[in-house]
Amino acid sequence: MCFAGSIHAQSAVGSLFGKTGAGATVTIENTDTGTSREISAGSDGRFTASQLPPGHYKVTSGGVTREVTVAVGTGTQVAFEATGSGGATTLDAITVSGSRINPIDVSSVESTTVFSQEQIQALPVARDITNVALLAPGTVQGDTGFGNLASFGGSSVAENGYYINGFDVTNIYNFLSFADLPFDAIGSQQIKTGGYGAEYGRSLGGVINLVTKRGTNEWKGGASVYWEPSGLREHGRDVKSRVPGEISVFRSGNESETLEYNVYGGGPIIKDRLFFFGLVQGQDSSTDLYGRNTSERDTDTTPTGLVKLDWNITDNHLLEFTGIRNKTKTREKHYFSNTDYAKTHDELSDDAEYENGGDVYIGKYTGYLTDNFTLSLLAGQLKNVRDWRTTAPEGTDCPAAYDNTDGLNLNYIGCWNPNEFTPADRKFGPNTDKRKAYRADAEWLIGDHTLRFGYDTEKFTSTNAGLEYSGGVYYRYYPGNRVRVRTYQTASGKYEVQNTAYYLEDTWRATDNWLFYLGLRSESFDNKNGLGESFVKADNLIAPRLGFSWDVNGDSTFKVYGNAGRYYIPVASNTNIRGSGFEALTTSFYSYSGGWNADGSPVTLGPLLSGPSVNGSLTPPNPKTVADTELKPMYQDEFILGAQWAMDSWTVGVKGIYRKLKNGMEDYCTHAAFARWAADNGYDDFDPSTMAGCMVINPGKDVHIAMDLNNDGNLTVVKVPNEGYLNLPKERRSYNALEFTVERPKQDKLYLQGSYTFAHSKGNSEGYVNSSLEQTDAGLTQDFDHAMFEDGAFGYLPNDRRHTFKLFGTYDITSELMVSGNLLVQSGRPVSCQGYIPLEALDPDDASELEAYSASSFYCLTKDGIYADGVRELKARGSFGRTPWQYRVDMGLSYVPNWANKHLEFNASVFNVFNSHKVTERNEAGELSRTVDDDGNYFYRVNPDFLNDVNYQAPRYVRFTVRYTW
Structure with missing residues (x-):
């Protein structure tokens, strides 16, 4: 709806x-x-x-x-x-x-989509908030490499905001996850695909806002069971390589089964005053994955739950508490297979448990202090464990060790695990993300004006365990009773992001038919390194919001509305970790005697022969060396104009949307441009190796960075012009769309809703993440690591879908039987060619830094044969067509027997009824490898699987549901 x-x-x-x-x-x-x-x-x-x-x-x-x-x-x-x-x-x-509100809401200048839990349960939709959000116009499924996430209005999947009961639960470590809750605990889900008031910000894509169920004056409860049997799940399609006899991706043996069950209840502890709601969700899920000679079995039986308390102290003073437990522990068993593609688990190679999720606590006060003044206060805390292995991998307490005493061969010795050469520092503890947030909002009605103003602040802290050698040390034994002893360490630390905002907005009802909205939001972002020093800081970023609503007929049957706004997004905490971390490699040589122990350590370590030598640093870099000192966070301007009509039992709408990304923010990871600038300005002693590996900048703008110009340890902040040195274009992304919507609220047995979206998403960058390379470091993709990555980069972006049709609804066949359906018809995704940057044309400094990059530019090798002479063509983004149109039909049948007084429901839902398996992603790697011959010439091998299939639509599966309510 x-x-x-x-x-x-x-x-x-x-x-x-x-x-x-x-x-x-x-x-x-x-x-x-x-x-x-x-x-x-x-x-x-x-x-x-x-x-x-x-x-x-x-x-x-x-x-x-x-x-x-x-x-x-x-x-x-x-x-x-x-x-x-x-x-x-x-x-x-x-x-x-x-939750259908009729007539049209003329008190608003915005547009949104809201589904009640009853509507969600009636539709054949997967049990997660992303799939519910994908019912809304303007949303498309993101790349599978980022998990199950949605793209809103042409943005990347890492630019959305997620809220539970008004509390921000977005994990800004990289914006690719959020704190979840048991699905049956959701009371309603709001999906916002554009334009909202100054009260909120920190997202460029869309917003998913969840409101939990709560207790009422009537004790109610229930239980539910959801089962997706593996026996009724079709197998995925294998991807056959163009190399004879090879399989690129093996899926036909994979199995998956899920059983989920819920028990819930709520009611008055004290009638009219104190209310309780609680839910416990259990699960038993298993997934079996098979490869050529390895396999994996994942299982999860962790329960989750929610508690909601509401205390109406008086009719004018309300308190709420929400507690959520969403921690999961997944058991992963890895096996070696004795036969290729055997579809069996043979020899166990690893048995591990991984922990994710945590706890959410939210408290809120609402006070109706007068007829015209309302105050609300909210405090919340979120703590999340990030994919942490609960037990150390076998062998990681043993030192890494190799025997090279014959001077020729490198032989494994000891008890360490070669697959865990540099494991995480387990002494530091699990990787966690924690948010503490507070906000105050006030509303004051003054005549025809509704004034709202408020303040919110959040401290988001990410901890990250660094890496070290297995057992903390690496021994390598040489001839002559010499042993090299190395220690390696990357930063373990705590990294903080502090975001604050003030806002003021006025909704003015100028006449009975006209409403105007004016809002202003001031954002401040502060990202700190492990020492608590700010390295990205921006204060008082002004984000204006404007809008109007015209009740054309004066009876809420015909509305014209529009809005314009600016939206900022914070800098991910992963940027703190990557940009302000450190690594150090310490090397010493000793004599030794007596050989080595069973664990690979020397029996007797003798005198120090040389060292220690230290490469790197054990302290974080100066913040002015890792980020432009005048860096500005990324923002987006958005404009919406729309109309809605109510006609008999139908509501139809049309809306135009324009979005334009401004002031992009990315990292730049090559140094030849700075060396050229230093040479041009007479700094002959400058050594580019003294610079940080990557620097966070605003592409297309001059860079203000601290450099050791005289190679004497003294830093000077200088301005390096973009033109003539970095030569980067500005980060560009625009989205233009026309949306048509239709809805028939449930009357006379039928409920129907649908939309058609005609859209263009174009630019030289997808945004915070890169779908083509599936890079998950928000704001730190390789897009602007060097100017040559931007050659040919402008075009239709990975989330561009020209046409999207959505239609879903329910129909009551009888008083006991209901059929439901969900149809998606969508055009395909642009396809590009990714190749190596041609190093032949570059100066040696540039070439040496870019040599390590994979085939990830738009220079594409198209010559037939195994090797080519290095001459290539620049193929602009999207030059290789699109993936096919996809069609998907989901259907459900519900039986609510009268003999159970409507308390019992049986449902069967079939997803992808016709088992459509259209290609959703193609192999865009045009080249397989780059080698250097004895004469120093580069040779490139064409990828035989270029443009081959990679992913298909998810195969058909069935879900059975039984619900009982009392």
Whole structure:
């Protein structure tokens, strides 16, 4: 169900508005919890009640009562006749089904999509919030290399925001994950694909806002079981290599089965005052993956849960608490197979358990201090463990050791694990991400103006265990009783991001038909290294928001609206780790006697012969050497113009969207440009090896960076012009779309909703991540590591889908049987060629730094044969067509027997009914390898699998569901 959302764009509340008699009293009663409050209409009869928990309400004025539903992030209109303070006219109550708000919300300048839990359960949709979000117009499935994430409005999948009960649960380590909750605990899900008020920011893509279930004055509960059997899941397709007899990707043996079960309940601890809701989710999932001569079995049986408490201290003072446990422990067993593609698990090679997730705690106070002033305060904490192996891999307590005493061969000795040469520093502890956040929001109604203002701050801390040699040391034995002893260490540390914002916004109802919105948000970002020193800091970034809403007919049946806004996104904490970390390699030579012990260590370590020599540093680099001292965070400007019409039982809409990325932020990882600048300016002693490996910059702008110009240890901040040295273009990305929507709220057995989106997403960078290379370091892709990576980079981006049709709904066959469906028809993804940068044309400094890069530029080798002479063509992004159109049909059948008084439901859902297996991704690597012959010439091997298939649509599977409610 799609409708225009209110200014509470990502909050966990909604609002009511309407018109009654001048100065009349309006009573608002939450029928779920019994709370009630009174407000007075203005001299023109208009009234607004905001910061209302989602739920069912009775609104009474002048003896007339209306029954309405308030949904998250929306304004619900309550229609009264202008009765005055005298007599009343008896009117039929408005009854709202689910969370559909009718008529159109003319109190808003935005657009959003909201689904209640009842709607989600009725549709054949996978049980995760991404797949629900993909029902909304303007969303497309992201690259599988990033997991199950959505792209909103042409943005990368790493630019979205995620909220639970108004608390930001986005993991800004790299923006590719978020704190989840048990799916059946969701009360409603709001999906925002563009433009929201100044109250919130920190995302360029879209927003997914979840509101949990809560207790009411009636004790209710239930249980549910969801089963996806492996026996009814079709096998994936293998990808056959063009090399005879080879298989590029083996999927036909893979198996997966999931069993999930929930028990939940809630009700009044104290009627009208204190309410409880709790849910426990259990699971038993297993996945078997097979390769050529290895296999893997993953299992997860970890329970998760939620607790929600609501305390109505009085009708005007409310307290909420939300607690979520989402920690999972996945058991991974790895095997060697005795036969190629055997589809069996043979010899166990590793048995490990990996921990992810953690706990979320949210507290909120809402105070209706007067009829016209509301205050809300929120505090939240999130702690997440990031893919941490709970037990050390076998052998990592043994030192790494090799025998080279014959001067020729390098032979393994000791008890260490060669697959764990540099394991994580387990003494430091698990990698974690932790957020502590606080916000205060106030709303003040002054005549025709609704003023909102507030402040929010968050401290996001990532810890990261560094790497070290197995056992902490590496021994290499040489002839003559000499042993080289090495220690290696990368930074273990704690890295902090501090984000704060202030906002002020005014919603002005200028006339009965016209509403105007003006908002202003000030963002500040501060990223710190392991010593607590700021290396990326930006204060008071101004983000204006404007909008209007025109109730054309004055009866909420025809609305024209528009908005414009600027949105900033923070810098990922992974940038702190990579950009401000350190590594050090210490080498010493000793004599030894007595050979070596069973673990590979010397029996007797003799005198020091030479060393120690240290490469690198044991302290973080100066912040001014790793980031432009005048660095500006990335932002995006957005413009939306739309209209909605209500016609009989249908609502239709059209919306135009334009987005343009500004002030891109990326890392630059070559140094020849700085060496040329130093030479041109007379710094003959400058050594580019004294610079950081990569520097965070704004592509296309001059770089302000600290350099050791005289190679004497003294740093000087200089400005290196982009033109003539780095020669980088500005980071560019634009999105243009036209969306058409249609909806029929459930009436006369039928509910239907659909959309068609015509879109262009074009530029020289996808954004925070790179789908073509599946690079997950947000803001640190290789796109701008050197100017030659940008040659040919402008074109249609990986998330560009020209046409997308979506249609879903339900139909009641009888009072007991309901059929549901979900249709997706979508055009394909652009395909490019990725090749090696031609090093022949570069000066030696550039060539030596770029030699380590894989085939990842748009210089593409197309000559037939095994080797070529190094001459290649520049093939612009998207030059090799697109993947095919894909079609997917999901269907469900529900049986709710009358004999169980509608308390019991059986459902069977089939996903990808026709087992469509269209290609969703092709191999874009045009070259396989680069070698150097004896004369120093580069030779390149063409990739025989260039443009071969890589991924297909997910195969058909079935989900059975049984639900019982009481």
